[in-house]
Amino acid sequence: MSGTEADTGSLTLAEQYLTQPAPVRRIPEGSLTPRAALHILQSEVLLDGDPSKNLATFVTTWMEPEARTVILENLHRNFIDHAEYPRTAEIANRCVRMLHHLYNGPGEPEAPGTACAGSSEGVMLGALAMKWRWKKARETAGQATDKPNLVYGADVHVVWDKFCRYFDVEPRQVPIARGRTVVGPDELEPHIDENTIGVVAVVGTTFTGECDDVLGIDALLGRLRSERGLDIPMHVDAASGGFVFPFSHPEFEWDFRLESVKSINVSGHKFGLVYPGVGWLVFRDEEQLPEELVFYEDYLGERDATFTLNFSGSSALILAQFYNFIRFGREGYASLVRAMNTNRDALAARLGEEDALELLSGEPRLPLVIARVRDEEDFTGTDLVGELAQRRGWMVPAYEMPPDNEGQQIMRMMVKINQSRELADALADDIHVSIADLRKRAAGQRVKRPVHRGHGY
Structure with a gap:
């Protein structure tokens, strides 16, 4: 082996496999070890959002180990x-x-x-x-x-x-x-x-x-x-x-x-x-x-x-x-729904204190909070959810209501069983800070862009 050639037996998994672009058009000619294939796939999906912070989807993002x-x-x-x-x-x-x-x-x-x-x-x-x-x-x-x-x-x-x-x-x-x-x-x-x-x-x-x-x-x-x-x-x-x-x-x-x-x-x-x-x-x-x-x-x-x-x-x-x-039964499902509604109500109470937001109410309703940015504000729901994504990776949708209600943009925050009261409070905190920053920018003040950080400060 020349001085410029490396013995493949001495190469790490990272140097052998993770320094090449991912296959995107053709099935690769050769095979990888199971460990290498797993690492490549895992590194790709890391670029997705964190399902535990996905308040956009109605779909289940957590099941217990036995399930x-x-x-x-x-x-x-x-x-x-x-x-x-x-x-x-x-x-x-x-x-x-x-x-x-x-x-x-x-x-x-x-x-x-x-x-x-x-x-x-x-x-x-x-x-x-x-x-x-x-x-x-x-x-x-x-x-x-x-x-x-x-x-x-x-x-x-x-x-x-x-x-x-x-x-x-x-x-x-x-x-x-x-x-x-x-x-x-x-x-x-x-x-x-x-x-x-x-x-x-x-x-x-x-x-x-x-x-x-x-x-x-x-x-x-x-x-x-x-x-x-x-x-x-x-x-x-x-x-x-x-x-x-x-x-x-x-x-x-x-x-x-x-x-x-x-x-x-x-x-x-x-x-x-x-x-x-x-x-x-x-x-x-x-x-x-x-x-x-x-x-x-x-x-x-x-x-x-x-x-x-x-x-x-x-x-x-x-x-x-x-x-x-058979695991939850009627009582268990009722308890889980009560838990989601309790955290939903806590989040709604916090957001109800924000004068920049108007909350939609009505019963019966799913365990979610619907809010819209008031017309007199100089920012939109799209601006606010963008801030939330940058601040802590929250996934909150902002979208238009059906035809004949166009121009009525709302934000939907789903509260599921794996989203605890602590997460609801953290989201409310981030919405409060984001509104303050958006108002400052609208007033021409210099505000640092939010830094994407984890759950705790």
Whole structure:
């Protein structure tokens, strides 16, 4: 070996592997050691934000070690292989039955729904069921089926627009009136007709965490049945609220207690407290699923019925959902929701003292704080969240409200179970200092840029 050449046996892992750019376009020609590959990947994701400071996402960012063990031990278990893993299939059905009971569904059906990859798949499947039931009723009556429409407010998740585009349904999206944040029967009624396959109500919107007027919409649909003969179902998008309001507001009637509610989707990976992605579609009864949408096939030795958009997928997160159900029970979920709401209220109380901010209120609401910078300030919500990101790495979204409310920028701060009172107080402290600095800069004063530091000062 020459004096300029190094013996590869004497090179450290850092010099051998970590001094080269990461592969970005082509699979590398050679192999790495497991340790080197792990280090390279870990160094990349360090550039992401800290999930514990992510107040933007509704998605679960922490699970206890035993739950992570459930996930790790079952990642290789393919959920679709019901013949090979019949107990896993039974556990998934147990989860659906438990949710059906939690949502006050009538009777004791065996399989009133299905596990999904997330609430987006649940929305697609629930809306498809509504479309096919509408189509069958129209065909039976000898009426045209070429112009289905779906009625919903502009406070819905984008997945509802996707469904309409992908499955050829006219989207009748109702604007949110200026000064309002949710929709009710008065806004929806003018858009409903004999071609309406269903009406969507949101319980826990992504914009403000509030709920559409589900009771009022149910009354409207009941009146349309009796007065005009329009039998139109309601689907409740409870992606976020479905694991909150049964525990925080059990008297709140939004579920199968209402006659018009025929299907509900909920995200297990939000307040169901499971890592992404797992969701659930729950029907009022088994009659809500048209037989034409169920596929029967002989697969791996067993004739199996499936109602999914996906096929292969890990059972790990479905089993983790069942773990949570038996681990926490109703009392445990209620306690966790109370804890989140307690810290939410503490954060809201602190921010309510800031004269630069206006807080949006209203109940029932998800465990989050909604605030906006007052119009008279010389900085925006975007400026404030930028300061927070620089100061301590907080991830807080600032965004515009739906159409007809454009120009109404708000900030949303989600408070989850892994975000303690100490973190809530630290965030309030940083917001206070950031507002002071932004005001000084607006007044022409020289202010040092915030230094990104850890949790404690």
